[in-house]
Amino acid sequence: MKGQCPCDPEPVFELADGSLAPEREREIRAHLRGCSGCQTLYERELRLNASLGSLEFEEANSVCRGVAMALPTRSTKARLLWAALAVVLLLTASVAMMLYGTNLAVLVIDAMNVFWGFVAGFADVIQVIFAAIGQALLVALAIGAFVDLVIAAVYLAVSRRRAIEA
Numbered sequence: 274m275k276g277q278c279p280c281d282p283e284p285v286f287e288l289a290d291g292s293l294a295p296e297r298e299r300e301i302r303a304h305l306r307g308c309s310g311c312q313t314l315y316e317r318e319l320r321l322n323a324s325l326g327s328l329e330f331e332e333a334n335s336v337c338r339g340v341a342m343a344l345p346t347r348s349t350k351a352r353l354l355w356a357a358l359a360v361v362l363l364l365t366a367s368v369a370m371m372l373y374g375t376n377l378a379v380l381v382i383d384a385m386n387v388f389w390g391f392v393a394g395f396a397d398v399i400q401v402i403f404a405a406i407g408q409a410l411l412v413a414l415a416i417g418a419f420v421d422l423v424i425a426a427v428y429l430a431v432s433r434r435r436a437i438e439a
């Protein structure tokens with residue numbers, strides 16, 4: 274479903290871009306006066322063009338900063354979440370390497386076993402694949418649960434702080 278009116282939006286976009294021939298432009302402008310759907314689309318497109326225009330070149334940085342300042346709570350929360358996620362992933366990776374280091378090596382050997390097992394026999398392949406998948410699943414579940422916990426904790430901390438500020 275597009276817009277409120279069944280018209281082709283393409284001429285409206287071209288009118289907003291100023292890329293229509295004068296005669297066609299008069300036509301479309303006349304249509305806009307009688308069609309609120311196209312009129313709304315035209316105004317929205319003009320605003321979009323204006324904001325896109327202000328994003329260009331050396332102004333991009335200041336506009337981005339302006340947008341970030343306009344959404345302080347949201348961007349802080351997002352930044353906190355991303356920072357926490359990055360730290361957690363880093364920690365989890367190092368812990369996993371320490372705790373599961375040998376298992377990871379086993380996984381690699383298992384993967385090679387899968388290849389050789391393919392040559393050796395079908396039953397062996399199934400056995401090795403299941404063993405490898407089981408270990409990978411355990412690691413993935415542990416990491417997933419830990420990440421969920423930390424995200425929940427960060428979210429709680431942030432919403433509590435926002436409640437105090439409000």
Ligand SMILES: [Zn+2]
Nearest residue numbers: 278280308311
């Ligand atoms: Zn229309």
